[in-house]
Amino acid sequence: MADEKVLAAQRWANATYSGVAGYTRCAEDGITGWGTMHALTMGLQHELGISPVVASFGPTTLSRLEALGPLHVSWAQNANIARILKHALFCKGYWGGYYDTGEIEPATGDAVDEMKSDMGLPADTTVQARIFRCILNLDAYVRTAGGTDAVRQVQQWLNGHYWQKDAYVVGPCDGHYSRDVQKALMIALQYEIGVPVPNGNFGDGTKAGLRSNPVGQGDSGVLTQLFSAACVFNSPLPGGATAGFTDTFGSELASWVREFQDFSLLERGEGDYGTWCQLLVSMGDASRPVTGSDTRFEITPARARWLTDRDYEVVGRYLYDPPGSTLDKEIKPGELDTIFAAGLKVFPIFQANARTLGDFTTTQGYEHGALAHDLAREYGFNWGTVIYFAVDYDATQAEINSAIVPYFQGVATALKQRGGRYRLGVYGSRNVCANVTERAGAKYSFVSGMSWGFSGNLGYPLPANWSFNQIQELAVTNGTDSFDLDRDAVSGRDRASASVNQPAVQYDGFIAAIEDLYGLAVQYGKGDPDQLVMEFVRHDAYGGPDWVYLIGNLDKDFVAYAEARGMTVPKQFVDPFTGAHLGAEHLLATANGALVVPPGENRRSVNGGDVAGWGGDLITLYADWRGALDAYPDGRDFVNANMANPDAQTSFGDSDFIEDVDGYLIAQACRSNRDIVTAIREHYEGGGGERRFTSFWNSRFTGSADDAGFAASNILTTSESPVDVARTGLLLLRGTVVQPAMLPYSDLERFWLGFLDVLRGRVNGES
16 A cells, blocks of 8 residues: 655655656555665765666665764755655655655654654664664564564664674564575674674684584573574474573473474584584584485495495486486486495485576476476385476576476376375475475475575474475595585484385285374373274374364374384385285275264265365366366366276375275274274275275265265355365465356366266175
């Protein structure tokens, strides 16, 4: 919304300075932006005798302004400078006084006093040159949406203590940890540890100072306060722990530090050098021991020995080298055997250029996802392997929104439509990884931490799902051989691949693992053991915020309890009835949904439990149809040709359908007082699976085509939560904005009639 005071500033600046050499007119729209602030800055430069003027408040502007001395109430040496000050204050949200007068009046002084207080500075009415610079930028000095009081408290403290230091630039007080705030903290720290020329860079002098200044429990003073500030900026941790801003290293801060060290894979201690580094920069202490690596070079037997001799356990290698590349970086024939024979594991990376904004579109993402899937299958990577798709440049937030996230949504769609064999991973800056994880469903993040100067790494915490953190590049010389290697910290979340071409385990291996897991759930002594088993199996792939919204939280303490006892469950097993490879995670996620949110008495209504199974797959199949309209204008034709067809590549494949049906039936058995082990055994060993579709048809839809049709229509069109919210999210994730309810009824009816055709065909096939 236009502000008349801002509009007046814009009109005045343009009218007064349009003829000045170098001046760029600002938009006259009443909205504060950099164009307006640059216009006022250029006006100030003209008044200070600078020519030509430029859209930047640089050292010349600062020194000329300092030569005038501090501005104060009744100052009237230059009427236009006074007017620029008042206009700028209005644009910052403060009452600047009557801008048509050529002196600084009491109201202007009051505005300056208020702003200084917001900035954390001693409050007075004087305008020093460096304060004028702050008035002419877009930094906010009050907490803005999404900011926290804890961060704002640190911002104000930093400003108040260091604003008169030559290298320090007064920063925002908006409650957001950002690149500028990170640099302000670094400069403050450099002053305290005695770096001769503080500049905010993480250089050798800063590293030496940190090594000489550890902090620990019982310490107090400015260094402790700066350490706690860094802890505040890295809060909250994935478990929710937050640090407080304090000048005393007490037990609460020590507890937070231990949790931070565990999350970051550091040795436990207090405020040692490694912890300082990890708090301040994305690569942390680049010299610390790590067990992971990645490289574009082939791992030969000699290179494998070099790695294992130095305690490396994992190496990342590329699935693809794009046409025209001279890097020759893709995995070579026989290389995986060499890696495994040396006792190393491997994680696959996909990169096709990925160095400019133009490399990222939804269509390219889909094509790359399909290509990566096919290449990974050719190499034999096992079901459940995470493929890391690269963003190999410093993408801004605007670029992430416009291109990077849509690209990864395209990748996710392609992987899903090819049966979900491989999981989506992301390589990039901390900010890229966090955005792609939240908005495109990346399983794990491979962080480009050694690019610590990336804007996407400054002012952002380490993503909660980090699996690898790239911290240092090495040029390796091994006898007559030489190759480049990146050193990676390894969290252990992605266990990487120790083999390829492994078939799905037989059913008996799956049920044996479920029995062991159920025993741990009983031993755990809290909660419903059946539900705990389902939650554990689904937590990796189906444990994100969207699932929390649908069916509630899972017990993370039990997950940790079971993992600490070495519990694993095969991600895939062979269906004893059809030979299909079934995904255990999807199966028990569906069961979990149907257990905690069962269908109501009216089987035509739908709920979050349905979205967790058949309903969610029907929604994504609708998105597939919208993307194939040219070939299939009729929805019924599309569904009959593509749903549950082993030869078709859609998001509702044959295994998906079996998993939806079996998960629902297992949940119903658990609701009928079977424990989950018995329920699974009865289904797969007692013959339940022989008539799975008939049982599902009768139980979920009362054997009625009318009930099934209404339910299918409702899953696509209901406006009731959580189904409507989940549906919108699933469709947007796949790039579909046309909601089913927007279609003519006759068109949508054809689509869900296709669902009935396929379901009834399976039922009749069991008769």
